[in-house]
Amino acid sequence: MSLRNSAQLDCFTSSLSINAHGGTMAQDMTLLWGSGSCPCWRVMIALEEKGLQGYNQKLLSFDKKEHKSEEVLDINPRGQLPSFKHGHVVVNESYAACFYLESKFKVQGSKLTPDDPADQALMYQRMFEGTSFYDKLNAFIYYNWFVPEEERHDSALKRNREVLVTELKLWEGYLQKLGTNSHLAGPSFSLADVTVFPTVATLFRFGLSAERYPNLGKYYAMLTERPSIKATWPPHWLENPKGQNTLKDI
């Protein structure tokens, strides 16, 4: 068998296997993504939850600045990942892509939005608090990456750390109030989990203590068992399971 045929066979086998799992071959979708990027991960979880598989996808390297390549800029003038396209529809902002997929594939795969507007309210509230959570995490763990050396201040880093601790206590409290085995916006997995779980996983990747934050720890452990999360785990975390210790004492 030629290499070419072998590749075709792999593709065919893979397609069969996906169909056997009840998914849809989403060949009219393209996702350009980076490993460990929370925004990319959100979209990948949403795609999995909606049973959308076999989409065209390409893992790009932030280190090599591939997010500024022509390939990305063609879809996303901001030169950011994710860049996501479905047919002629372009939705690059991760929250936008999640809302779009939930609306377009409402009755396919997991139902990610509760019916009752009061339940939706909590989901929306946590989703948008989630953007603060993500920003505050980044402002601390990536401080040196975001701030040029000559503009860095210990006072700023210290403040960013305190802001993150305050934020962590809020989420720890939210989960405690909802009780054991709860998701972020109630008993069911929802868009709040799709969008905020990657932030929580990043916290633990950077050494957050599940003893100090037991409710976040339990939530994290529960969600790591979910098929959509397993299927989309950042490949470079799989290759190198030991993360950083940045948040060990926080």
Add this chain to the structure above:
Amino acid sequence: MSLRNSAQLDCFTSSLSINAHGGTMAQDMTLLWGSGSCPCWRVMIALEEKGLQGYNQKLLSFDKKEHKSEEVLDINPRGQLPSFKHGHVVVNESYAACFYLESKFKVQGSKLTPDDPADQALMYQRMFEGTSFYDKLNAFIYYNWFVPEEERHDSALKRNREVLVTELKLWEGYLQKLGTNSHLAGPSFSLADVTVFPTVATLFRFGLSAERYPNLGKYYAMLTERPSIKATWPPHWLENPKGQNTLKDI
């Protein structure tokens, strides 16, 4: 007539007038807000568009730190404005409140979400690009407010300015592509306008030139005529119509 009776009469007249305009008396809603705050303004526009009037509302002062008062903290543990409550439902994040109101009052007042998922995609995309737009505007015009004196750098302010200019060019291009009299996500007013218009208005309040940014200028002028925008115009902008010149040369 006693002062008390006069106040009661005003209230009664106001209620009659609201009903005559086809609105709903939203007496089970409470909004705590600050004048000129884009997040607060978003929620107020959404309420107007949905014909929700007569809600309990209180204008608080950021300068007096009233957003950290018990009254706010009772609804919003973050001590931020807006703080919004509908019956027992609390939705403080402005985007969350807009989504909630649109879902809860789907068939009341303006329809703020297009039916077609492809049209929705553009609306979602612009809404979430809108959060970057807002952050970039703030990082420039409120630099001295956000950054303690001893941590300020001309290089950072210069960079924030450049980032804002790049962002402005993107939006100018989006509007140009959509053509005359278009809204942010197509021919109809949508949640994209509800959430991003306050940012655009703030740009012009801070002196942005409609000659340099003609498409943003036209969009701004068109929307200032919309009843929901007129009804919710920041009161301290009305009192003092002359804004700042910060963005004059940008």
